[in-house]
Structure formats: structure tokens, C-alpha cells
Amino acid sequence: MKRIIAVILAALMSVAVLAACDSSETKSSSSAPASSAVSGNNAVTVVDLNAVLDKINAETGLSMDKVEDVSRLKRYYQLDEADIKQFACERDGETEIVMIEATSGEAADRIEAVLQSKLDALINNATSYSQEKLAVIQACKVTKDGNFVSMIVSDNAPAALKIYQDSIK
Numbered sequence: 001m002k003r004i005i006a007v008i009l010a011a012l013m014s015v016a017v018l019a020a021c022d023s024s025e026t027k028s029s030s031s032a033p034a035s036s037a038v039s040g041n042n043a044v045t046v047v048d049l050n051a052v053l054d055k056i057n058a059e060t061g062l063s064m065d066k067v068e069d070v071s072r073l074k075r076y077y078q079l080d081e082a083d084i085k086q087f088a089c090e091r092d093g094e095t096e097i098v099m100i101e102a103t104s105g106e107a108a109d110r111i112e113a114v115l116q117s118k119l120d121a122l123i124n125n126a127t128s129y130s131q132e133k134l135a136v137i138q139a140c141k142v143t144k145d146g147n148f149v150s151m152i153v154s155d156n157a158p159a160a161l162k163i164y165q166d167s168i169k
Contacts, residue, residue: 047148049088049099052167056097057090059163060156064092073098079114083107085147094122094133095154099164102147112144115151122153145169 057063067073067089070081076091077098084107087100098115102108119142126134140153143161148168152160 047101047168049086049101052099052164053088053090053097055167056160056163060154060159062090062095062097062154062156062160064090064095064097066090077114077118079111080107083110094126094137096122096151097154097160098151100149102149105147108144108147108149111149112142115142115149119151119153 053066067076067087070084070087073079073084073087073089074081076089079100083102083104085101085103087098089098090096100111102111119137119140122137123134126137136155136157137153140151140157141161142149142151143165145165145168150161150164152164154160
């Protein structure tokens with residue numbers, strides 16, 4: 001009887017270990033920004049936002065200070081860590097690229113509101129010192145597509161936004 005229980009417990013532990021090995025799929029680094037995984041009849045798109053940011057930098061010539069941990073992101077944008085599934089962010093002066101995958105639709109709405117407030121503040125600040133920068137910032141926008149939210153403030157914003165949107169589709 002003891003042997004049967006031991007074999008059953010060993011089998012359960014093996015299944016638990018194998019199930020845990022597959023839990024970090026969305027945070028893995030890859031050279032491709034997005035890939036599709038098929039589960040039944042539904043295709044699920046997995047996007048590596050850091051790979052998307054690398055592609056934006058390569059194609060637009062941008063290179064800024066990378067925000068690598070969520071505590072720095074929280075400090076800059078006052079976001080709730082619980083709302084963030086993954087993110088990629090770079091900042092340098094008036095140029096900012098923030099791409100976030102939210103944990104839910106409601107979290108994406110909250111993130112969108114915070115980033116829109118940040119963009120509005122950048123516009124208000126630019127009105128007092130530079131009409132040229134004001135025009136650049138006013139041409140930028142916060143976007144939300146499902147659980148993905150972005151704010152791209154740059155001279156190259158249209159090109160960067162196109163790369164981002166192509167990657168999350």
C-alpha cells in the first residue's frame with residue numbers, strides 16, 4: 001500500500017513540475033516581436049514588447065535610457081504593478097516610448113488613463129517653452145488595442161507606432 005501511494009505521489013509531482021515549466025512563455029526573449037500559438041480553434045498572439053522596442057530602435061534610429069524594472073516604471077508613470085503583465089519603456093528628455101501589456105481589459109483602461117494624463121502634462125509643459133516641441137508632442141497619442149497600451153512621444157512617432165501596431169496584431 002505504501003508503495004502505491006509513493007508511486008501516485010511521484011506521478012503527481014512529475015505532472016506539477018512539467019506544468020510549471022511552461023508558465024513564462026510571454027516574458028521570454030526572442031528575435032521576433034510576436035508569434036502565434038494555436039489552442040484548439042483559437043489563435044493566441046504572444047508579443048515580446050522588448051523585441052518590439054528593439055525593432056523600433058533599429059528601424060527609427062532611436063536609442064534612449066531603458067526602463068528595465070517595474071519600480072522605475074511605477075515611479076515615472078504612477079502605475080499599479082498589479083495591472084502590468086509585461087512592458088517595454090525607454091525615455092530621454094521629451095522622447096518617451098512606453099508599451100504595456102495589461103493583465104486585463106480594466107487594467108488596460110486604467111493604464112490608458114494614466115498615460116493620457118502624462119501626455120496631457122507633456123503638452124502643457126511644452127506650451128511654455130517650445131512651440132516646435134509642442135507640435136511634435138501634440139502629434140503623438142496614447143493607443144489601446146485590447147490589453148496593449150502605448151504612448152510614443154518622438155519625432156519618429158508615426159514610424160514607431162506603425163511598428164508597434166504591426167507587432168501586436
